[in-house]
Amino acid sequence: MAKDKKKNGKKAEKSVRPPIPAQDTIAESSSTKLTDLQTLMNGVEETQANPVITDKEPEVVEEPPVQDVPQYYEEPILTQVIVKSYEGEKVHGLYEGEGFAYFEGGNTYKGMFSEGLMHGQGTYTWTDGVKYEGTFVKNVQMFNGRYTWNDGSIYEGSIKNGVRHGFGFFRSGTCPVSYIGYWCKGKRHGKGTMYYDQEHTSWYSGDWVNNVKEGWGMRCYKSGNIYEGQWEKNVRHGKGRMRWLTANQEYMGQWVYGIQHGYGTHIWFLKRMPGSQYPLRNEYIGDFVNGERHGHGKFVYASGAVYDGEWVCNKKHGKGKFVFKNGHVYEGEFTDDHIVEYPAFQVDAMSAKELNAICTGSNFENIAIINGLENTSILGSDIELDISSLLDLLPREERHEELKQVEFAVLRHITELRRIYTFYSGLGCYHSLDNTFLMTKLQFWRFLKDCQFHHSNITLAEMDRILSGDKTPLEEIHCPHETLLFRTFLSYLIRLAFHIYHEGHKEKGPYLHKCFLEMMSRNVIPTACCVLFSEERCTVFAMSYIDECWEIYRAFCRPSTRPPFEPTMKMRHFLWMLNDFKLLSKQLTASKLVEILVKDGPSLHDSSSTNLELELVFLEFVEALLDCALVYVTSDMIKEQVARDNRKRSRIERLSKGTTNMSLYPEYSLSQVKLMQTNEPKEAKTEQDEEFSLWLCRVQIFFTTKFFTAYHHEKLVREKIKENKIQDAELAELRKIKDEELAKLIAGREAEEAKRQEAAAAEKTFDSKDADFKELEEPVTQFVPPPEAPTVGPPVVTKVPAGKKRKKK
Incomplete structure (x- = not known):
């Protein structure tokens, strides 16, 4: 009996086979090795991309770097185990059903057994306090389970071969860090969200690759600043959008390892003044190099002024075009953020302080007058109507009075027009920091349709052609993203009013303002702001589809x-x-x-x-x-x-x-x-x-x-057709080359055959002539013997055979 018990004990010990070690873990009985939760997580993540500032803007206060995230435990694996004692059922000497096993070293298991192996639901506890509760498959943690570490850290979710694999949730017990999302072989991999504080004010949600933020994701910092875009090696890299709510700034564009680099748009939001005609924001659209404006770019100032040209290290440098807030334009050279020479514009159009901000000196003697108009606009220094194309149609002596009457007509409705501009410029837009927007061509079209301009025997496309300048690129004539300043909006209305109503107001006297007033009474005032x-x-909601629709x-x-x-x-x-x-x-x-x-x-x-x-x-x-x-x-x-x-x-x-x-x-x-x-x-x-x-x-x-699905399919089909056409063209070219080579070969062979035939024909002709000559030569030899040729030299002696006598002649 004692021998049988010993044999059964040995069988039971052998039956509890050790599991296959996981590839990304080390077999240690204590399983207390620590691993980093996040490599280079927040040390300089937010402060690497300091918002670009202008010379006149206050510098942005950088956020202090987030402290390194504490470490967390790896899930342990079952190591070589030897059963010291067992309580439960046995079948044929093997553990079967529910039981409790105490292993050598202090580890314990309570749960289901099958054929001597841990199989089914159970709880395995290590001597250092780590506990696993979940499913076992032949001594290996599989499917779903829960790990608990002695410091309070937990993981609950999918398990494969003893490690986290699939969807699961982890929470650290030593710091307020948690992660919910997908895992692969014990590492964060796929879609997932990590929270860095207990209040969930600091988090990242997006793509992970082997515990590293890589792909598309959104990062919200404790300060409230938000980045949404592409990541690589835990830093912003690719196309993305960063909003510094603490500094009232925003950048949308290209990033290279945490720095603004490439093409992008940077916006500086300012406090809006009541009744301001422009949104008080500075906006730069163009090239960035290592976080600075460098290359070609367009800067729209909060006052409505615009610079479009070359930049070097955040300064205007090189060729550029500066449009002042009253509409005057200077095109020329800039050096170190200043105009090289004075432009030709009116002194009253802007103050000396503003002029000195963009010019290099203080001499105003060479300033000229534009269009021969001595007085500035009655609408204010910020607005100058661009209707020179209409004034050029009138005699020179009538232009001043026409412009004056038009400005009076606009001034009469200026409050209503500002309200309309504000309404349509914010239509379809998300909330902004300053809650102000520039009107786009898309919103301007909606205004024209609401006011039924397109019912006057002129389509919206024809209106675009009328309003576009000679220098406008063809692809931008109908671009919905073009922005219109308030003065541009007013100028467009006057020009459209002339084209629609000028036939009825051709009598003597100023009539541009009459066209404008008729447009306001018939079109704008009754139906605007729908x-x-x-x-x-x-x-x-519909605006979320605009970009892809524009592509189509x-x-x-x-x-x-x-x-x-x-x-x-x-x-x-x-x-x-x-x-x-x-x-x-x-x-x-x-x-x-x-x-x-x-x-x-x-x-x-x-x-x-x-x-x-x-x-x-x-x-x-x-x-x-x-x-x-x-x-x-x-x-x-x-x-x-x-x-x-x-x-x-x-x-x-x-x-x-x-x-x-x-x-x-x-x-x-x-x-x-x-x-x-x-x-x-x-x-x-x-x-x-x-x-x-x-x-x-x-x-x-x-x-x-x-x-969108149909368009992508059509796009693939078109690309495939294009590839097939290219392949067909290449095959046709190859066939053409082969045909040419074959034609040359055939021609060569035909030429050789022709030569052979000619040679054979020539030889045949020669043979026939030779035969005819022989036929003519034979009868003559029969009747006329040839004369003997005279002999030269000694006579030939002919020997006679012995036994015969020579005959005498």
Whole structure:
């Protein structure tokens, strides 16, 4: 009996086999080795990119570097174990069912066994206090489990081969650091969010690669400053946006290892003055080198002045163009942030203090007068109307009076016009630090449509051609991102008023102001300030699709049939585009699409035909797509999308259940938050809210799952066709070369054959002539013997054979 017990004990000890060590861990019984939670996490992360400052701006106070994040424990592995004692069931001498094992060294296990191995749910505790609770598969921690360290650190989530792998949550017990997201072989890898404080005011959410921030992510610092963009080796690298809320600054553009480098936009927000005509912000758009303005760039000052030219080490240096706040322009050389020579402009247009800020001296003797107008604008030194192209149409003696009357007419409505400019410049925009914006061409189009300018036998595209200058690049004539200062907005209105109403005011006397006043009374005052879509929140949501829609719009533009032949899109092209995308359906038919295109325009069609040759500007393109979304997306599509989103959400909730109540991804951007909110099943408070939610869902489904997907597919097909054409051209060239070589070879062979044939024919001819000659020669030899030739030398003696006698002659 004693021998049997010893044998059974040895079998049991052998049956508890050691697990396979994980690749990224070291087999130590204590398992107390420490590893860094974050390499180079926050030491100089935020202060590496000090916001660029102008000479007149206060320097930005750098944030103190965040302290290094404390370390955390690795998950331990089961090492070589020997069972010292066991309590539980056995089958055929092997541990089976629920039991408790005490191992040599003090480690313990309580849970399920199968065929002598830890298999199923159980708890393994190391002597140093580390505990694992979860699933075992043949002595290896697998699937889901929970690690607890003796300092209070915990991990709960997916496990593979004893290490964190999959979705899980980790919280440090020694510092307020936590991470929720995806792991790979014990390291943060994939999408995940790390919180650096208990209040969750400092966090990073985005992509990880082997414990390093790499890819796309969003970092919110304790100060409130936010960076959203690309990362590499734990620093900002690539394209991104940094907002210094503490310094009222913002940068959007290229980064190189934490420093602004490349093309970008830097904005300095200032406190807005009540009634200010311009947003009080300085804005630079152009090239950066090592955090400084260097290369070519455009600087828009808070006063409305603009410099566009060369920069060297944050200073204007080289050739450039300076537009003063009153509209006067200087083009020439700049040196060390100053104008080399004085421009020709009026002294009254700006103060000496402002002049000295951009000029090198203080002598004003050489200052000339522009256009022969001695008085400055009655609208103020900040506004000078750019209507010289209209004044040039009038006799010189009438120009001054015309300009004066127009300025009086504008001054009469200046308050209303400023209100309109402010309203439309903020339409569809997110909240800004100073809550002020410059009007874009997209918003200007919406203003023109609201005021029904396009009902006056002139389309928005034709208006762009009228308002664009001779030096405007063709691709920028219809650009929706072009910004308009308030003075430019006023000048555009006067020029459009002249083109629309000048036929009715050609009598004697000033008539430009009459055209302007008629435009204000008929178009602007009755209908201005209508919202872009049904609600302003719809506008904000729709603006999240603008960039990709602009890419598609440009891809399907064709050269215009009118000078200057810039790229535009016609209604016919729009119809063909949707047909190529296979988005025409039972609901969105071709006739329905035509109704959408012409519904907001003038009488574009009659009872017999429809004019599809009219041009669409980008605003009309986007609005037509939004209307198509409401027709194309049916209730069945919405139900399918909601069911799909619910399955995704439930899968994530199952993974994160019991770990934490924190969200995996804090808000990446406002547009994405609004997008996610549309999928949340909430009871609408009002009927208007229900309509808005339905509109939001239809637009989201149409753009994200149909329209953009179809465009990307079409893009791939076009690229494939282009590649095939290139390959076909190369093959055709090869065939051509081979055909030429084959033709040369055949020609050579034919030439040789011809030579052979000629030689054979010549030889045959020669043989025939020789034969004829012989035939002529034979009869003569028979009847006329040839004369004997005289012999020379001694006579030839002929020997006679013996036995014969020589005959005498």
